[in-house]
Amino acid sequence: MAVKDRDRFSTATRLRLLGEQTAERVYRSQTKRQARRSRLTGRAALLALVLCSLVVALAYPIRQYVSQRAEIAEQRQEQAERRANVEKLRDEKARWRDDSYAEQRIRDRLHYVMPGETGYTVIDPEAAKKQRTDQGAAARPWYSNVWDGVDKADRPDDD
Numbered sequence: 001m002a003v004k005d006r007d008r009f010s011t012a013t014r015l016r017l018l019g020e021q022t023a024e025r026v027y028r029s030q031t032k033r034q035a036r037r038s039r040l041t042g043r044a045a046l047l048a049l050v051l052c053s054l055v056v057a058l059a060y061p062i063r064q065y066v067s068q069r070a071e072i073a074e075q076r077q078e079q080a081e082r083r084a085n086v087e088k089l090r091d092e093k094a095r096w097r098d099d100s101y102a103e104q105r106i107r108d109r110l111h112y113v114m115p116g117e118t119g120y121t122v123i124d125p126e127a128a129k130k131q132r133t134d135q136g137a138a139a140r141p142w143y144s145n146v147w148d149g150v151d152k153a154d155r156p157d158d159d
Contacts, residue, residue: 095101106112113119 096105111119111121
């Protein structure tokens with residue numbers, strides 16, 4: 001019997017048996033891996049599809065939300081500026097209610113003087129010369145003034 005057991009389990013037979021067992025294990029593990037891969041790939045594709053759908057569905061509302069938030073910030077900024085302007089105008093209105101401030105501004109703008117004071121007006125010589133030239137132009141016919149304007153425009157400035 002020992003001889004038969006040896007023949008039965010000879011090296012070649014054992015190697016062949018070991019190879020078949022190994023091949024079965026490898027085949028089983030490959031099919032499991034392929035099944036797992038195909039299942040994960042399908043899940044990944046579904047997940048990617050869902051994520052893309054969400055991005056597409058939410059892109060416009062999110063863009064609108066962001067632009068509206070920016071517009072709200074701009075409106076708040078404008079409101080703050082206008083409130084500051086209103087406060088400035090209220091302060092100016094309060095100053096005008098003060099008689100001494102009003103008197104000072106009237107004297108400066110309208111050149112008023114109090115009784116007993118002497119008012120002086122200083123005229124710029126260049127402005128007086130220009131005024132005289134303009135008065136001379138008013139006495140001439142309008143077409144002469146037009147031609148003078150054309151001649152002056154054609155001449156280079158000597159300044």
